Amino acid sequence: MSTIEERKFKIGDPILEVNNISLSFGGVNAITDTSFNVLEHEVRAIIGPNGAGKSSMLNCINGIYKPQKGSIAFKGDTLSKITPNIIAQMGISRTFQNLALFKRMSAIDNILVGRKLHSKANFLDVALQLPKARREEKVNLKKCEEIVEFLEIEKIKDTPVGKLPYGLQKRVELGRALATEASLLLLDEPMAGMNVEEKREMCRFILEVNEEYGTTMVLIEHDMGVVMDISDRVVVLDYGKIIGDGPPEEVRTNQNVIDAYLGVSHGE
Amino acid sequence: MSTAISTYSKSDYINFIVLMVLGFLVIPMTVNSDYWFTSILIPWLCLALATIGQQVIMGYTGQLALGAAGFMAAGAFACFNLILRVDGLPFFGALIISGLIAAAIGIVFGLPSLRIRGIYLMVATLASQFFIIWVIDKFGWFKNYDSSGIITAQDIVIFGRPYTTPVDMYLVILVVVTVMTILAINMARGSTGRNWMAVRDMDVAAESMGVSLLKTKLQAFAISSFFCGVAGALFAFTYLKSLEPVAFDIKLSFKILFMCILGGLGTINGAFIGAGFILLFPVLLNYLGNNVFHGAIDATIISAMEQVVFGVLMIVFMIYEPLGMARLWENTKQRLFKKKNK
Ligand SMILES: Nc1ncnc2c1ncn2[C@@H]1O[C@H](COP(=O)(O)OP(=O)(O)OP(=O)(O)O)[C@@H](O)[C@H]1O
Numbered sequence: 001m002s003t004i005e006e007r008k009f010k011i012g013d014p015i016l017e018v019n020n021i022s023l024s025f026g027g028v029n030a031i032t033d034t035s036f037n038v039l040e041h042e043v044r045a046i047i048g049p050n051g052a053g054k055s056s057m058l059n060c061i062n063g064i065y066k067p068q069k070g071s072i073a074f075k076g077d078t079l080s081k082i083t084p085n086i087i088a089q090m091g092i093s094r095t096f097q098n099l100a101l102f103k104r105m106s107a108i109d110n111i112l113v114g115r116k117l118h119s120k121a122n123f124l125d126v127a128l129q130l131p132k133a134r135r136e137e138k139v140n141l142k143k144c145e146e147i148v149e150f151l152e153i154e155k156i157k158d159t160p161v162g163k164l165p166y167g168l169q170k171r172v173e174l175g176r177a178l179a180t181e182a183s184l185l186l187l188d189e190p191m192a193g194m195n196v197e198e199k200r201e202m203c204r205f206i207l208e209v210n211e212e213y214g215t216t217m218v219l220i221e222h223d224m225g226v227v228m229d230i231s232d233r234v235v236v237l238d239y240g241k242i243i244g245d246g247p248p249e250e251v252r253t254n255q256n257v258i259d260a261y262l263g264v265s266h267g268e
Numbered sequence: 269m270s271t272a273i274s275t276y277s278k279s280d281y282i283n284f285i286v287l288m289v290l291g292f293l294v295i296p297m298t299v300n301s302d303y304w305f306t307s308i309l310i311p312w313l314c315l316a317l318a319t320i321g322q323q324v325i326m327g328y329t330g331q332l333a334l335g336a337a338g339f340m341a342a343g344a345f346a347c348f349n350l351i352l353r354v355d356g357l358p359f360f361g362a363l364i365i366s367g368l369i370a371a372a373i374g375i376v377f378g379l380p381s382l383r384i385r386g387i388y389l390m391v392a393t394l395a396s397q398f399f400i401i402w403v404i405d406k407f408g409w410f411k412n413y414d415s416s417g418i419i420t421a422q423d424i425v426i427f428g429r430p431y432t433t434p435v436d437m438y439l440v441i442l443v444v445v446t447v448m449t450i451l452a453i454n455m456a457r458g459s460t461g462r463n464w465m466a467v468r469d470m471d472v473a474a475e476s477m478g479v480s481l482l483k484t485k486l487q488a489f490a491i492s493s494f495f496c497g498v499a500g501a502l503f504a505f506t507y508l509k510s511l512e513p514v515a516f517d518i519k520l521s522f523k524i525l526f527m528c529i530l531g532g533l534g535t536i537n538g539a540f541i542g543a544g545f546i547l548l549f550p551v552l553l554n555y556l557g558n559n560v561f562h563g564a565i566d567a568t569i570i571s572a573m574e575q576v577v578f579g580v581l582m583i584v585f586m587i588y589e590p591l592g593m594a595r596l597w598e599n600t601k602q603r604l605f606k607k608k609n610k
């Protein structure tokens with residue numbers, strides 16, 4: 001991207017390193033001996049055909065799946081045998097491919113759950129409404145109201161999210177991830193099923209967060225136009241293996257990638 | 269709709285004051301039949317408190333637990349033994365410790381929820397009910413080696429003053445229920461309740477936001493059992509006036525489950541509405557049977573009808589209004605209010 005030099009947060013050293021991980025379900029190999037890294041403050045896209053193992057990759061990073069082989073390191077610490085909530089504490093947050101919102105809760109309440117790691121008050125503080133709990137709730141609410149404003153969802157903030165249209169649900173989910181103030185965001189197809197206008201807005205939100213707060217992004221996206229526009233580097237998965245890794249323009253002209261997308265059978 | 273705001277709105281305060289005036293002044297001054305206190309108001313408040321416990325675990329945290337009566341029994345027998353064996357322990361102190369004991373048992377029986385869910389968890393928690401009752405029956409110590417099987421509960425004494433008349437006991441319960449309801453509402457509306465509901469609605473996402481499933485579920489089990497334990501102690505000391513394990517059988521657990529569902533899952537006021545409905549409905553049917561049909565309808569038919577109506581209502585609510593009677597009440601209020609404004 002041409003604006004790289006003008007960025008407030010310059011792209012730095014690797015923040016996340018995936019080393020030779022393999023993941024299989026019974027006989028199905030979802031990921032096979034895969035390595036790549038994510039640099040601090042960059043927007044990294046993961047692309048690939050359906051079933052390539054993209055979501056599985058995010059699930060491994062986030063601790064939902066445990067790869068049978070290999071290791072993943074975040075900020076130099078190896079993530080192994082730890083649960084999603086511990087990984088969240090380390091500063092990784094995410095959205096899901098098939099919306100995973102808290103359906104019966106309002107939009108603002110969903111986003112407030114994202115503040116969990118910034119809430120120190122225990123249940124007794126909350127039950128007794130001690131000053132600590134009140135103060136914290138106020139701060140968290142203010143933060144979430146800011147996010148609501150940023151995502152332009154003020155009108156629906158009190159609506160139970162189950163009743164919202166798909167596009168808005170996706171936005172609420174992004175809001176919830178933003179509320180965590182994680183340093184690494186994993187976005188699994190944040191623009192799937194959206195129209196052009198909605199996609200453009202979503203891109204704007206993602207880029208703005210990246211620019212404003214330097215949040216590192218890993219996003220899965222099928223729309224090549226979008227990928228070319230917003231990502232710094234792209235990794236291409238096919239059948240659980242990496243077949244391309246580099247800047248968007250380089251990946252786009254990679255023969256293996258073209259073949260995979262056109263369904264050409266692999267030569268060797 | 270309850271949005272997560274820790275501060276309360278003006279209408280919340282007004283509701284609170286109205287309810288307090290009603291509960292502490294109007295009812296004690298106007299209701300002068302003991303029947304209303306001993307057979308309706310006292311059990312209503314006790315069971316509503318237990319239903320709040322059921323709400324915490326089932327309505328808010330989404331864990332299909334069915335053993336409220338077991339924890340009530342634990343609370344009741346704990347309270348009996350504490351007052352019996354610990355000299356000078358004030359009644360409220362005994363009540364709180366009873367709740368804590370029930371909570372500790374709740375944590376143990378909540379452990380399976382980390383592995384299993386849905387109907388399997390229901391069966392596992394049901395086992396807790398049988399286990400608790402079995403232990404109380406098996407070890408004579410819990411009943412102070414009383415062979416008759418029915419032990420009379422001690423009198424409630426607070427600061428040297430016995431509270432034994434129906435109105436007195438009602439007031440004692442009302443104080444406890446008021447305080448605990450406020451605590452429950454504070455939790456439900458605050459970050460604690462949000463964590464519960466997050467686990468209920470989508471546990472993987474909750475975990476990815478940093479919510480520990482282990483901690484949240486066990487916490488909900490503990491708090492739920494605490495409420496049931498205190499409710500059980502109050503129930504035994506003021507309504508049953510005796511301690512017998514059979515009073516806390518599975519039927520009572522189901523009753524509390526129905527109160528929870530009919531009142532509206534995930535609501536605190538629903539606990540009171542549901543408990544009130546289930547307690548009053550048979551009274552109403554009996555009244556109709558005796559005074560409208562003049563005993564023409566057999567008592568067994570009336571009690572059968574009761575079961576049928578409950579069954580049908582449960583199904584109707586589960587399908588059409590999962591938020592239960594609390595939601596119906598909200599809707600009616602809104603409609604009335606809007607009409608007034610026009
Ligand atoms: N929980 C699971 N159990 C069994 N198999 C799974 C599971 N999750 C993923 N898989 C399998 O792993 C492979 C990779 O799936 P994954 O969801 O990661 O693909 P993807 O690249 O995200 O595809 P899509 O573009 O359709 O989202 C598929 O063959 C899938 O069937």
Ligand SMILES: [Mg+2]
Binds near residue numbers: 054056
């Ligand atoms: Mg996927």
